Amino acid sequence: MTEHHATEKREKSRFGLILHLHPRKVKASTLRFTLTFGLGGMAALLVVIQVVTGLLLKFHYEPSPENAYNSILNLQESLLFGKMLRNIHHWSAIAFVWVAFLHMLRTAFTGAYRPPRDGTWITGLALMLLVVLSNFTGYLLPWDQLSYWAVTVGTSLLSYIPLAGEPIRRALLGGAEVGQPTLTNFFNLHTGVIPLMIIALMAWHFWRIRRAGGVIVADRDKESPMADTKPYLVNREFVVAITLLAAIFIISSLLDAPLRERANPAFSPNPAKAPWYFMGLQELLIHFHPLFAVFILPVTALVAAVWMPYIKSTDRNQGVWFLSPAGIRSARMAAATGMIMAIIFITMSEILPDPEVLLPEVTPLLTTGLVPFILAAGTVWLLLKYLRRRYSLKRSEMIQSIVVLMVVSYAVLTVTGIFFRGGGMNLVWPWNV
Ligand code: HEM
Ligand code: HEM
Incomplete structure (x- = not known):
């Protein structure tokens, strides 16, 4: 065997797993950090970090209402690196929601959801729901x-879903209220x-990415050459991984x-x-009829x-x-409209008299449900018409504008719910919350 072959074989076994996860060569254009941000x-x-730290936490944690809290106190105070372990699991859980969402x-904003990437997108949506669920179930444990x-509060949102809501809530809680059966279920x-x-x-997601021929390539990069996965992709992944790990360690050492x-x-x-990721829904509930806030609007968004x-x-x-370029400009307009719409909506419902009190004879399903829903949908429709005319938008750019508008207005609702709602869920300045 030549020296060259021997080195290649050694390298192959050292990077065996990585080369199984990746093809041997990838399109050079997809290595650009600003395309995926890693x-x-x-x-x-983050999945690996959560599984490893979670399994370690399990050695000490006791899932019963009598002992759970003390087991966490004990873990933090008496176990070497116990506090650090909990901090890492806690901050990584928050990072996970952010990273998956971004x-x-x-x-979405690079158009990577269209066929042949539809399967990747849909497995991704399921992963997003699971990430939030794993966060929510972990939330109860301390x-x-x-x-x-x-x-x-989070599970009470479920009871507004017609027919199935209350049975689902009870099944999840294992009773009428949060108690021992809930802790067992959640654990x-x-x-x-x-x-x-x-x-x-995740395995399915990865397989779909591979089947779609890797990460998305713009038409202008079609002629871009292929690059060896090792070292070009592997080295970049290593840098991203080390940076993320370092950030998590630093935050976990400084913040409990x-x-x-x-x-x-x-x-x-x-x-x-x-929990903070459901605050947008809780905020919607202040303004909309419950059927719209926790059922019609979220289900419409998911189906869309x-x-x-x-x-x-x-x-x-x-x-x-x-x-x-037209996509960028229309996205900016949609973001501004989403933000202004949400702020106006929140302030109007604070200033104007409650329609349920003003028009007691009309069903709230109309006054706080269908009417505001049609008004909001109408504004979105008008904006799209305007954007299409002004920028001669194509279909993909129209879809993008709707996504931007939804995401920005939901972000405003979430920020309001977290930072601007005090006692009795009244509007207050953040320093008075
Ligand atoms: C897959 C992603 C995961 C996420 C997003 C996640 C999230 C969370 C969150 C938010 C908490 C509450 C932390 C706190 O406030 O202290 C928690 C606690 C906990 N998790 Fe996880 N977790 C994940 C995976 C796991 C796994 C795989 C295990 C074990 C097999 C695990 C075991 C635990 C235990 C025992 C606690 C209670 C200790 C504590 O609250 O500090 N987790 N998790
Ligand atoms: C546990 C959560 C997730 C993991 C571990 C994961 C992992 C990955 C990886 C490694 C890639 C290739 C590199 C990259 O694009 O950065 C990718 C691509 C992709 N992911 Fe995810 N993902 C997750 C969640 C999601 C979510 C929530 C969505 C959207 C709903 C999604 C949709 C996609 C799509 C459409 C691609 C293809 C991108 C392209 O071809 O350019 N993923 N995912």
Whole structure:
């Protein structure tokens, strides 16, 4: 065997697993950091971090209302690196929601959801739901005032879903309120069912990416040469991984995961808020009829997201951020409109008299449901008409404008819910929350 062959064989065995996850060569244009920002890879690393730290936490954690809180206190105070372990799991869980969400936006805004990437997009949507669910089920485990009441409020949102809502809520809680059966259910979902589902779906997600021929390539890069996965891709992944790990370690050394007093089912804090990623929904509930806030609007958004790849469009806009110069301009307008619409909506419903009091004879399903829904949908429709005329938008750019508008207005609702709602969920300045 020549020296060259021997080195190649050694290298192959050293990078065997990595070369199984990747093809041997990738399109050089897809290595550009600003195309993906390494977000998919970060999400994969976060799964590994959560599984490893979660399995270690399991050695010490006791899933019962009597012992859960003390087991966490004990873990933090008496176990070497116990606090660090909990901090890493806690901050990585938050990073995971952000990273998965930003990765979703990056694939949407580079047009990477259309066939042949439809399967990748749809497995991605399922992963997004699981990431939020794994966060929500973990939230309860410390069994302090924050976790108990956030889960009580979060699960109460379910009861507004017609017919199936209340049975689903009771099945999840294992009773009428959060208690021992809830902790058992959440613990088993959190440390067993959900991680297994995430790992299985992630494998499927990766396979779909491979089947689609790798990460999206813009038309202008079609002629871009191929580059060897090792070292060009592997080295970049290594840098992203080390940076993410370093950031998590630094944050976890400086900031402790919160732990309030032990859960007290008899005393509800005011305001009682859902976990931060559900605050947009809780905020919607203040303005809209519950049927619209927690059922019609979220289900419409989900169905639209699943349907998005299959909307016919003949343009080839893809692989560049915001698709085209017209795409960038229309996205900016949509973002500004989404922000202004949401702020006006929140202030109007604060200033104007409550329609349910003003028009008691009309069903709230109309006054706080269908009417505001039609008004909002009408504004979006008018904006799209205007954008299409002004920028001669193609189908993909129109879809993008709607996504931008939805995401920005939901972000405003979320920020309002988290930072601007005080006692009784009244509007207050953040320093008075
Ligand atoms: C897959 C992604 C995962 C996410 C997003 C996640 C998220 C969370 C969150 C938000 C908490 C509450 C942390 C706190 O406030 O202290 C938590 C706690 C916990 N998780 Fe996970 N987790 C994941 C995976 C796992 C796995 C795989 C296991 C074990 C097999 C696990 C075991 C635990 C345990 C025992 C706790 C209670 C300890 C504590 O609250 O600090 N987690 N998780
Ligand atoms: C556990 C969560 C997730 C993991 C581990 C993951 C992992 C990855 C990786 C490694 C890539 C290739 C590199 C990159 O684009 O950064 C990728 C691509 C992709 N992901 Fe995800 N992802 C996750 C969640 C999601 C979500 C929430 C969505 C959207 C709903 C999504 C949709 C896609 C799409 C459409 C692609 C193809 C992008 C392209 O071809 O340019 N993924 N994912």
